[in-house]
Amino acid sequence: MSGTFPLAFSVTSGKGGVGKTNISINLAISLARLGKRVVLLDADFGLANVDVLLGLTPKKNILDLLQGASLRDILFPTPYGFSMLPASSGSMLSLSTGQKFELLELVSELEDDLDYLITDTGAGIGDNVRYFNLAAQERLLILTPEPTSLTDAYALIKVLKQAHDVESFKICVNMTPNEKDAKNIFMRLHHACEHFLSGVSLDLAGIIPRDTEVRKAVIRQLPFCIGSPGCEASKALARLAATISEWEVPKHLDGNIKFFWKKLLFREN
Numbered sequence: 001m002s003g004t005f006p007l008a009f010s011v012t013s014g015k016g017g018v019g020k021t022n023i024s025i026n027l028a029i030s031l032a033r034l035g036k037r038v039v040l041l042d043a044d045f046g047l048a049n050v051d052v053l054l055g056l057t058p059k060k061n062i063l064d065l066l067q068g069a070s071l072r073d074i075l076f077p078t079p080y081g082f083s084m085l086p087a088s089s090g091s092m093l094s095l096s097t098g099q100k101f102e103l104l105e106l107v108s109e110l111e112d113d114l115d116y117l118i119t120d121t122g123a124g125i126g127d128n129v130r131y132f133n134l135a136a137q138e139r140l141l142i143l144t145p146e147p148t149s150l151t152d153a154y155a156l157i158k159v160l161k162q163a164h165d166v167e168s169f170k171i172c173v174n175m176t177p178n179e180k181d182a183k184n185i186f187m188r189l190h191h192a193c194e195h196f197l198s199g200v201s202l203d204l205a206g207i208i209p210r211d212t213e214v215r216k217a218v219i220r221q222l223p224f225c226i227g228s229p230g231c232e233a234s235k236a237l238a239r240l241a242a243t244i245s246e247w248e249v250p251k252h253l254d255g256n257i258k259f260f261w262k263k264l265l266f267r268e269n
């Protein structure tokens, strides 16, 4: 993809436990299988678990980066075709706005060497979640058919729209028993946004079925796209990756802005 910019997108949710980290990892693998260069940033500080789900133990993490280690030292190549920027669980429950900005500045140095930067955010509508959603060019919001996931997703969209004017959201429905339920929950969110949050645009990007292989993969600490490549969840992830590879990548950006929307970051303060 030389000559184009990478795309930075977040994988996010209002409610916890909806599958963000599993989707981030398996999406990174699926995009890598399409020949894309992918970096996964673990931005769920405090509950970081990308490395746990991968069964890997990187020696350095984002905290070391902020303390002066070089990005190349922190970037951890996984055996699955993508690299990760690990967080350190528990030891940095909150980053200051300055630290978050510095982190994104440092990560921006990678822009010539990657096609996708995936940010696995925490859940909720707190400071970190808002910040990384705002910084990303796209947001992949994970929903499940549970009513609480719907209300929490709506709350996140509302705060991003009203406080930060973020209007574009890609939706992925996870853990669904069938396609009909997935479309139904998506339409409910769509109607609520249409009624109460004028200007917000939602696009159904993917549907991932409830699949027993996902839980098994978590226990084995081996991503399901690797351990069970033929399972329904793996096939759904391959379709999601194909859809994402069609998303438009910005062609020209202000030279100082690079691939994060730094203007928006400044506006938050």
Ligand SMILES: Nc1ncnc2c1ncn2[C@@H]1O[C@H](COP(=O)(O)OP(=O)(O)O)[C@@H](O)[C@H]1O
Pocket: 013, 015, 016, 017, 018, 019, 020, 021, 022, 023, 174, 175, 176, 208, 209, 210, 211, 212, 214, 215, 218, 233
């Ligand atoms: N498609 C799925 N089918 C079955 N179980 C799933 C699926 N996606 C996620 N899970 C279950 O949900 C749990 C939470 O997933 P995780 O990716 O850690 O969520 P989050 O990062 O949003 O907190 C996993 O441990 C797994 O057992």
Ligand SMILES: [Mg+2]
Pocket: 020, 021, 022, 044, 049
């Ligand atoms: Mg997670």
